[in-house]
Amino acid sequence: MAILRDAGFEPEAPDDPLAWLHDQQPAALIFTLLSDTDWNLLESLTSSAADTLLVVLAERVTVETSVRAFRLGAACILPRSTSPAALSEAFSAALNGRSTVSLDVLRALIFTAPSEPSDDYPSTQEREWLRSLSRGVTVGRLAVEAGYSERMMFRLLRNLYTRIGAAGRADALVTAQAKGWLGP
Structure with missing residues (x-):
């Protein structure tokens, strides 16, 4: 200032x-x-x-x-x-x-071409979920923080994983890291 x-x-x-x-x-x-x-x-x-x-x-x-x-x-x-x-x-x-x-x-x-968001591009909130998972936060804890039941959080994550072409959590985190969604 x-x-x-x-x-x-x-x-x-x-x-x-x-x-x-x-x-x-x-x-x-x-x-x-x-x-x-x-x-x-x-x-x-x-x-x-x-x-x-x-x-x-x-x-x-x-x-x-x-x-x-x-x-x-x-x-x-x-x-x-x-x-x-x-x-x-x-x-x-x-x-x-x-x-x-x-x-x-x-x-x-x-x-380098800018990465244009597409249908499989995670939202800001979804990228934050992926960052949390990459830091070892459990799905249960993530659900509490996001205001969902644990069951609903599992559904939302499964839909996210499918949308980005990942077979599961580990694959989603590898994909997220490769695409730069986990931050700098």
Whole structure:
């Protein structure tokens, strides 16, 4: 916040970014990615406010995380440890319609087709279920967290596995990892 204030901006820190964006269109947002939940929120933000200018800060900036962030609508991606001057410069550049992209990221964006969601593409909630299962969460616990009975959770997962072409849980997790559905 201090970095942006020093650069002449009037930053806010909303408790509910989705509601804030709804009231602030168009808006500029510096968004920090720390977890899978943050990726889900970023996806929600970009789908509900496509004209929002997003500057993303990530714990680890890799080609994969950069490509994913750009495909979700980020104007630039920087490491969380970036200097105040670099953050201010990147934010100002983005406001002026410019972004700095490494050659590796640029090549990945150009030469790899974006994975278009299809009928077998899991929803955000289904991808979260797969991530939970990959971390060893039981179906019973997943059912409680999702608000379903255990029996219904088994049915929902079985339908998901069938839809993505997996024979069972292990196959679904291998497929999810290969397709990048488990996160960066």
